[in-house]
Amino acid sequence: MHTTLIGAAELSQHLTDDNWVILDCRHDLMNPNAGRDGFAIGHIQNAQFANIDSDLSGAKVGADGKFRGRHPLPERAVLIDTLRGWGINDGTQVVAYDAHGGMFAARLWWLLRWVGHPAVAVLDGGLAAWQSQGLPMVTAEAPRARGAIIERVSLTTTVSVEDVVANLGTQVRTVVDARAADRYRGENETIDPVGGHIPGAKNRFFKDNLSADGRFKDAAQLKEEFAPLFASAPQAIMQCGSGVTACHNLLALEVAGLSGAALYPGSWSEWCADPARPVATGA
Known part of the structure; x- marks a missing residue:
């Protein structure tokens, strides 16, 4: 498997x-x-x-x-x-x-x-x-017979926007933002009309998980690079622009043997939709 x-x-x-x-x-x-x-x-x-x-x-x-x-x-x-x-x-x-x-x-x-x-x-x-590696590509589509997968006990955890708001006061958990640094700082209005990040969030651009050849870094290197961001993986919340590239950080954590971090699915696009929620900018 x-x-x-x-x-x-x-x-x-x-x-x-x-x-x-x-x-x-x-x-x-x-x-x-x-x-x-x-x-x-x-x-x-x-x-x-x-x-x-x-x-x-x-x-x-x-x-x-x-x-x-x-x-x-x-x-x-x-x-x-x-x-x-x-x-x-x-x-x-x-x-x-x-x-x-x-x-x-x-x-x-x-x-x-x-x-x-x-x-x-x-x-x-x-x-x-x-x-x-010179492996073949095709154009034909190959539909499959319908499967029968059933839902089982989840192997992941999530947090809601309410959880993230509550964490602003407690700071029990660390939010890690997977967007590029300019978006995190609030300097890319093309993608993020409301720029910035959740106060207290740290930045780990998802592409930093990759080596120069586009493959994931090895487990030891990933573990070393994530170590300064949070005390333990279960204490961390991964987010990005809309809950997509945050999953890349979650995959990298799993490769590194650091299981248990949560996903904030709504991420920045949900957070900034309510002007009552605070926004931080800069590094």
């Missing part, structure tokens, strides 16, 4: 295994059609396309009329139905990949763990690692 990362060479040995499901999670925040277009041009054999907006996210506005962020979590029952549509069963090994260092594939990795499915891994190095 692969539960964090898998290499391109290993994945290439399982392309036709009935008990393996491969999902292409490519996306572009500035061009929502880019992922599907890229998939049509070429993808890993037997991969299916997973859309970050429609498959891996839920409604932006909740039943209470409140804005939940740009990529809120899908309803669990809806997610289970989506996973079954991809042919996933309880014993299926799932592999997710993208072309962005795992920033979108990690969201699918986290969601499967959220519904209690441990056999899910991200292709280390993504599509670039696959192509660098």
Whole structure:
């Protein structure tokens, strides 16, 4: 069972295994059609396309009329139905990949763990690692017979916006922001019209989890780099712009053997939607 990362060479040995499901999670925040277009041009054999907006996210506005962020979590029952549509069963090994260092594939990795499915891994190095080894790409789509995965005990934890507000006073937990430094400081109005970060949050850009070749750093290095940010993983809250790249930090923590950090799904997009919530700027 692969539960964090898998290499391109290993994945290439399982392309036709009935008990393996491969999902292409490519996306572009500035061009929502880019992922599907890229998939049509070429993808890993037997991969299916997973859309970050429609498959891996839920409604932006909740039943209470409140804005939940740009990529809120899908309803669990809806997610289970989506996973079954991809042919996933309880014993299926799932592999997710993208072309962005795992920033979108990690969201699918986290969601499967959220519904209690441990056999899910991200292709280390993504599509670039696959192509660098001369492995084949195809254009044909290969739908699978419907699966029967069921929801089990969650392997992850989350916190709500109310939890994060309460933490402002207690400072019991440390919020770690996965956005780029300019967004964290409040200097990128193109992506974040309301710039800045949650007061007290620390910054760990998700790309810092990767080596120069686009693959994840080894466990020892990741553990050393995360150590100054918080006392223990269960005391940490991971967030980003909309709860997507925060999952990359959560994956890196798992690789490092530091389990137990929580995800704040609404992240900055939910936080800054209410002007009553405080905002910090600068380094």
